[in-house]
Amino acid sequence: MDATRMSDGETVTLKRIVKYKESDEVGIGKFFSSEPLASDPKNHCVPLLYVLEVPEYEGMVLLVMPILRPFNDPKIWTFGEAVEFFRQVFEIMQVIKHMSSDCTGRNIMMDARKLFPNGFHPVNIDIDYKRDRYARHWTRTERPPKYLLIDFGLSRFYDPKHGPPLDLPVRGIDRTAPEVQGDKYNELSNPFATDIYYLGNMIKMEFVDVRFGFDFMVPLPSKRPSIDEVMTRFETIYRSLSFKLLRTRIVGRKEDEGTSALYDFLHFFRRMRYAFMRIPPVPRAGVAFYHTEAC
DSSP states (O other): OEEEOTTTOOEEEEEEEEOOTTOOHHHHHHHHTSTTGGGOTTOOBOOOSEEEEOTTSTTEEEEEEEOOEETTSSOOOBHHHHHHHHHHHHHHHHHTTTEEOOOSGGGEEEEOTTTOTTOOOSSSTTBOTTSSSBOOOOOTTTSOOEEEEOOOTTOEEOOGGGOSOOBOOOOOSOOOSGGGSGGGGGSOBOHHHHHHHHHHHHHIIIIITTBTTOGGGTTTTTTOOOHHHHHHHHHHHHHHSOHHHHHSBOOBTTOOHHHHHHHHHHHHHHHHHHHHHTOOSSOOTTOOOOOSOOO
């Protein structure tokens, strides 16, 4: 459900939940929305703007959050944009490394307010908020978005003083992890290792399996390393990628020749514009390059 904040006209999203003992979604959301984490640029947990109690419905609250989009809509166009997405996602996991999460593609969203100068409709996100035309937008290279983790209904905190945690696995959106199959679902396992599996499987399904050129990401999440090890490996991989590759357009494995020709034509002129404006191939959230008109 969407709403408009009266103080500034900002469009927000409302999520209705009922508080119960097995979940502390409200508490976790408040924790990451409070200082010092609220102002930490590495914090990628969706901020709670307000928590509203619902009168006459005990235990029911409305979570007020910024309006978000799926992380892959509009599409990630270049390898540089994809690399920035990977960096932010790994940064998400570093910040919450003492908390289990359901870090799958559906729970990673994008704060796209800078991408869409005229906004977008909260239901039909392909049109603008007034529902009178296509929602025009910048590229991620021009207006880098921030990626956010949502939905802490299945999340759990673990005290690092007690060592690596062991807990029964929680079945979330991705149910392909070995530890949630058959009898293993009743065995204790390390929830952080399961999160690494979800993260690696998301990269595999959203990038490696459906787009050409992501072989450099294949060995990254193998053998369930810690998120700090993942980030170290990723930084080494990133430094090995050439400027040319980072500026290159990503090609889908099912892309037909006509579509490829059109996209290559469009991308040629984008590359010329980026070079003229000296826009780096790997966009960083918080750094914007202002032009006169969106795409």
